[in-house]
Amino acid sequence: MHDQLYIALNLLRHNTRQNLLAHLHGVSQPTVSRVYRRMLPLISEALAFELPxxxxxxxxxxxxxxxxxxxxxxxxxxxxxxxxxxxxxxxxxxxxxxxxxxxxxxxxxxxxxxxxxxxxxxxxxxxxxxxxxxxxxxxxxxxxxxxxxxxxxxxxxxxxxxxxxxxxxxxxxxxxxxxxxxxxxxxxxxxxxxxxxxxxFHELPSVIQTIGRLEFFRLGSLGTRL
Incomplete structure (x- = not known):
């Protein structure tokens, strides 16, 4: 789970190529893609209460x-x-x-x-x-x-x-x-x-909203929660 979360967050934070992440983790590119698309809604749901x-x-x-x-x-x-x-x-x-x-x-x-x-x-x-x-x-x-x-x-x-x-x-x-x-x-x-x-392309709105929740969470952890 830790590695899967790392892969998803790495893609969001650094926009890393999936082929590179696959090489670093010893898996295939399709596996990285599946992990990312599976973890994205879970991250968003877990941070739902971080919304101001x-x-x-x-x-x-x-x-x-x-x-x-x-x-x-x-x-x-x-x-x-x-x-x-x-x-x-x-x-x-x-x-x-x-x-x-x-x-x-x-x-x-x-x-x-x-x-x-x-x-x-x-x-x-x-x-x-x-x-x-x-x-x-x-x-x-x-x-x-x-x-x-x-x-x-x-x-x-x-x-x-x-x-x-x-x-x-x-x-x-x-x-x-x-x-x-x-x-x-x-x-x-x-x-x-x-x-x-x-x-x-049609997944972009979900990606943007997940980024929003991650940033609200990050700022909240720094003591800047509204």
Whole structure:
């Protein structure tokens, strides 16, 4: 069991090639694949209680920040067009991440096609409905939502240039929004989310949610549990 758990976690943390792990453990590549796919749901189920209580956080008015990150994928046939991001210039999925202003990850949403802008992704992932009536911070990609966004040129009448107040507000917002970038970096330390995903495409949502629970568990063990 220890070796099987090591194989599964190694694949998630380092995105190691299955052939290499098979060689190191003296088994075949199909055996490594079977072990990984058997252990993944067990790990996720075992860590189910590590999920932060987002509803309790919302009720007590926790200040939250949202941002999207991409998980690169191969040119899977069903997703050649829908998952191509013109902005990122690669095939990927868009994952919305919610953190507190201190950088503690709170929620990792279900992935949506990489072609979706953050404005559409927050709706399709269900986060816009979840956060309705709750103050939260976002970047310019979340215009049209209830998120507190930076000012942009063209919003002011006349010249359309940002006034001193707008620039000061944007600077202050940027200083706060570093927290969500920090939260995203924790998830991206699991290389299967940072490098091109080579696994079965329809299993990716489960992989992402398992990574989320592992990271919540890791932060909890370090004393940063919500």
């Amino acid at each position: 209580d987002i509803h309790t956080a919302l009720k007590r008015g926790e200040s939250l920040i949202i941002d999207g990150t991409d998980v690169p994928v191969r040119k899977h046939k069903p997703a050649i067009r829908t998952h191509y991001s013109g902005k990122k210039r690669k095939h990927c999925v868009n994952v919305q991440v919610l953190t507190t202003i201190s950088g503690r990850p709170m929620l990792l949403a279900e992935p949506v096609p990489g072609s979706h802008h953050d404005r559409k992704a927050i709706t399709e992932s269900g986060l816009e409905e979840l956060l309705a009536g709750t103050p939260y911070l976002g970047d310019l990609g979340y215009q049209g939502t209830e998120a507190m966004n930076p000012y942009k040129k063209g919003q002011r009448p006349g010249t359309g240039e940002l006034i001193k107040h707008d620039k000061a507000f944007n600077d202050q917002l940027a200083k706060i929004r570093w927290a969500v970038e920090q939260g995203i970096s924790h998830f991206k330390n699991w290389k299967i989310m940072a490098e091109i995903y080579r696994g079965v």
